[in-house]
Amino acid sequence: MSLDQTLAEVEPILRGTDGTFQFSHPSFQEILTARQFADEINSGRLPVKEAFINFWSYEEDAELWGVQGRNLIFGWERIISFVVGFLDESFNDEIVRLATASHAHLIEKQIEEKERRKSNCPSEDQLYKECEGKWYAGGAPPGSLTFLDFMHYLMIRDARMQPGYNPFFDDLCFISRLSRLPTICESTRNYLANLVYTTYEVIRGSRSGSEIEVDLRKECIGMIGTIPHKKAQDLLQQIAWAKEQYYHGDPEGPHDYSPYHFAEDMLRGYKSSGEPLEWSLPKTSSVRFRGSLVRTRPKEEDVIAIVGSNSPQDVRRYIVKANTNPVNRDDYRLRILHGFLRPIKQG
Numbered sequence: 611m612s613l614d615q616t617l618a619e620v621e622p623i624l625r626g627t628d629g630t631f632q633f634s635h636p637s638f639q640e641i642l643t644a645r646q647f648a649d650e651i652n653s654g655r656l657p658v659k660e661a662f663i664n665f666w667s668y669e670e671d672a673e674l675w676g677v678q679g680r681n682l683i684f685g686w687e688r689i690i691s692f693v694v695g696f697l698d699e700s701f702n703d704e705i706v707r708l709a710t711a712s713h714a715h716l717i718e719k720q721i722e723e724k725e726r727r728k729s730n731c732p733s734e735d736q737l738y739k740e741c742e743g744k745w746y747a748g749g750a751p752p753g754s755l756t757f758l759d760f761m762h763y764l765m766i767r768d769a770r771m772q773p774g775y776n777p778f779f780d781d782l783c784f785i786s787r788l789s790r791l792p793t794i795c796e797s798t799r800n801y802l803a804n805l806v807y808t809t810y811e812v813i814r815g816s817r818s819g820s821e822i823e824v825d826l827r828k829e830c831i832g833m834i835g836t837i838p839h840k841k842a843q844d845l846l847q848q849i850a851w852a853k854e855q856y857y858h859g860d861p862e863g864p865h866d867y868s869p870y871h872f873a874e875d876m877l878r879g880y881k882s883s884g885e886p887l888e889w890s891l892p893k894t895s896s897v898r899f900r901g902s903l904v905r906t907r908p909k910e911e912d913v914i915a916i917v918g919s920n921s922p923q924d925v926r927r928y929i930v931k932a933n934t935n936p937v938n939r940d941d942y943r944l945r946i947l948h949g950f951l952r953p954i955k956q957g
Contacts (some may be wrong), residue, residue, distance in 0.1 A: 644692030651693075651701050658704040666690060668953050670712070674929055675777045677719075679712025682781050684907060685954045694788050699795040706798050709785050713778035714805055720774075720812055774933060775944045779826075782806065786833040790886070799839035806833045807845045814869075826941070827869040835876035838886045846880070849873040908949045916943050925951060 633639040647665075650656035667680040682690070694702050786806060789799050810830035813823055831849060834842050850873040880886060910920045917928045925947050932939050 640689050641692050644689045645696060647689070647693050648696030652696075652698060658701050659708060662705070662708045667709075670777055671951070674926060674951075676774065676933070677712075677716050677777065679715065679778055681712070681778060681952065682709060682784065683953055684949075687784055691788060691791075694791055695793055697793060699793055699798075702791075702793050703795060703798045706785055706788070706794070706802065709781055710778075710802070710805060713776065713782045713809070716776060716778055717805075717809055717812055720776075721808075724812070775939065775941050775948075777948055779809070780945070780949075782809065783829065783833060786836055789837045789839075796839060799837050800841045803834055803837050803839055803841040803845055806830050806837070807848075810834070810849070824869060828872050831869055831873050831876060835873075835879070835886055842886065843877065843880050846873045846877050850877060907952070907954060908946045910950075912946055913950045916946065920950075922951060 647656070647661060651658055651661065663680070666686045667682050670677070670679050670681050672678045690705070694705060697705070782805070786802055788794065789802050807830070810827055813826045813830065831846065834845050834849075836842075850870055852870065876886075913920045913925060917924050919925075929944060929947055932944060
C-alpha cells in the first residue's frame with residue numbers, strides 16, 4: 611500500500627502536513643495511548659502501581675504543604691479516564707485506591723490532629739461554668755472571662771482546629787466521577803462513598819459555617835451524589851437528616867442554600883429517576899469549586915490577582931505565609947495557586 615493510500619485510510623486519525631504526521635484531534639492520541647496502557651496492564655506486562663508512579667502522578671511538595679503523597683498530573687487525567695474504561699475491574703480498583711491513598715492518609719492524620727487539639731483546649735462546658743452568672747450581673751470582675759471573650763475564644767479555637775489545606779482533594783473529586791463507569795465494581799464504589807463522607811465529616815467538624823467550608827461540604831455531597839451505589843443514597847439521607855438534629859437548626863440560615871438542602875435535592879434525584887444525579891451544582895448555590903472531569907491549569911491572570919506576580923517563588927512564599935495563619939486562610943485561593951504549581955507532565 612502506498613503512503614497516499616495509507617493516509618487516505620487513516621485520515622480521521624493521522625494527517626500529513628509538510629511531510630510530518632500528527633493526530634487530527636487530541637482525543638485520538640489520548641484514546642490510543644489509553645488503549646496501549648490498558649493492553650499492557652491487562653496482559654500483566656505493566657503493573658498498575660508502576661504506571662501510576664512512573665507516568666500518571668508526581669510526588670507532592672512536602673515542604674510546601676507539610677504532607678507527603680502523590681497527585682495525578684493534569685495532562686494524564688483524561689487518558690486515565692479512558693484507561694479505566696478499557697481495564698478489568700480488579701485493576702480499576704487498584705487505580706482508585708492508589709489515586710486516593712494520599713488523600714485517605716491525610717484525612718486520617720487530620721482526624722487524629724483535631725482530636726489532639728480538642729483535648730488540649732478547655733471544653734465549652736468548662737468555659738461556660740466560668741462565665742455563668744457573670745454575663746447578666748452588671749459586668750464581670752476585672753480579669754475574668756466575659757461573654758464576648760467566650761465567643762471569640764470559640765471562634766478562634768474552631769478555626770485552629772480546622773484541618774489544613776488538603777492538596778489531594780481535587781484528585782478525590784476526579785476519581786469520584788470515574789465511579790460511574792461500568793468497569794468500576796461495587797466494592798470500589800462503596801470505598802469511595804465512605805471516603806468522601808469521612809472527608810465531609812472532617813470539613814464539617816468545626817461548624818464554623820464559613821463560605822469556604824460550606825462550599826467544600828457541598829462539593830463532597832456532589833461527589834457522593836455521583837457515585838451509583840446504595841451506600842451513597844444512605845449517606846445522603848444521613849446528611850439530610852442531620853439538619854433536623856442540629857441544635858441550632860440550619861447553620862447557614864433559612865435563606866441560604868445549605869449543604870443539607872443540597873443533599874435533599876440529590877436524594878430527590880435518586881427517587882425520581884433511580885439514577886444518581888450528574889455532578890452539576892445548582893445555580894442557586896454559591897459554590898465556587900465546580901467539579902470537572904478534566905481540569906486545566908489556572909490562568910496566570912488569576913494567580914497575579916492573588917499574589918501580585920506569577921513567579922513560582924512568589925507563589926510559594928504566599929502559600930507558606932497563608933498556611934501559617936489558619937484563622938484567615940483562604941482555601942479557594944490556595945487551590946488556584948496549587949493548580950498553577952502542579953506539573954503538566956512527568957519529570
